Amino acid sequence: MAAVEYREEDGILFVKFNRPEALNAINREFVRGLRNVVEYARENKSVRVIVITGEGKAFCAGADIKMFSESSHFAARNTIEELGRVLEDMEDLEVPVIAAVNGFALGGGCEVAMACDIIIASEKASFGQPEINLGIIPGAGGTQRLARLVGWKKAMELCLTGERISAEEAYRLGLVNKVVEHEKLIDEAKKLAEIIKSKSPYAVMLVKQAVNRGYKMSLKDGIMYERDLFTISFSSKDAEEGIRAFVEKRKAEFRRDRE
Structure with a gap:
């Protein structure tokens, strides 16, 4: 089973993080899978919009702590550096990327969502950069993108406390574009994708x-x-x-x- 699955349907590339048993935590296979998505979108000009979501109760709950605990400092840096490069390349894609955040978007998961162009959140979603609780800091753009999205004072608070915020609070702060009923999340993301797809x-x-x-x-x-x-x-x-x-x-x- 692939850590990241994707399929193209009439111009929309549907992407699913598929490690529900690990809350879709980020490991090397996850990063490689997201890289494959970016390359597919680059090479296939039929792709007009990308929609990303997670399987189970998490969008992505952050780094796979077990993997990182067994990694050297250099290996951990290489993994997070590659994730950072993938997110930058995703931002630079010609097509819009919609994050349909279905649950936890924490740490690296929040970083992935923030690198998307639009975020639609389920009412069950939550966001945060809890790295401080492990004695580390965000490493794939979390401090930088969060400050640009919610303001540097609030970003400082969230990164220093490691606290989670609800979907409604994320909407109030300008981190997400829209909050919808959980059961309607994918339909709402697809509806938005269809609108964008109809444009030039x-x-x-x-x-x-x-x-x-x-x-x-x-x-x-x-x-x-x-x-x-x-x-x-x-x-x-x-x-x-x-x-x-x-x-x-x-x-x-x-x-x-x-x-």
């Missing part, structure tokens, strides 16, 4: 670049970057089709695959 793939790619990369720039540089991407989008075939369809009062028919 080229424009979707440029929006993701503008938000993710521009957010790391100064406001002035980000606006200039956005303007450059706007110019690129305006000269695309999708823009030509979208504008023509609007004038002709019909639904735009964007190309299905990314270039």
Whole structure:
């Protein structure tokens, strides 16, 4: 049984963390599986949106402590470094990634969710960076992404205390986009994926670049970057089709695959 399973269905790549007996904890197989997902999305231009969830009662409860307890310092660093690289590559994918958080998203699991473009949480979900309780700190972007999402004061509190927060609290803080009934989680994620899938793939790619990369720039540089991407989008075939369809009062028919 693979630690990470995935299947493509009509342009949506459904990904499932599949170590429920270990609360989908992160081990080397997990990291390799997530790397395979990223490479599949890169190579298969039919993929328009990715939806990630977990099997069982956890999205991902963090690192496999047993594995790390048996690892040397260098081996532990290599594993967490590779996870960090995979998450950065996932952020840089041309297609949006939706995290459908079904349960615990703790430690590395919270880091995985934060690297996704949109987070939809079940009412049963919880989030946190509890590494401090083990005498360590987050190592795959937890301190950095959390501070950018909820503000550095709240991120400092959460990382220093190791406390978990509920889905509702995560929503209030701006960590998640939406909280839904547990039984409707995948349906809601799929509904959102279908909406995004109906848009211009080229424009979707440029929006993701503008938000993710521009957010790391100064406001002035980000606006200039956005303007450059706007110019690129305006000269695309999708823009030509979208504008023509609007004038002709019909639904735009964007190309299905990314270039």
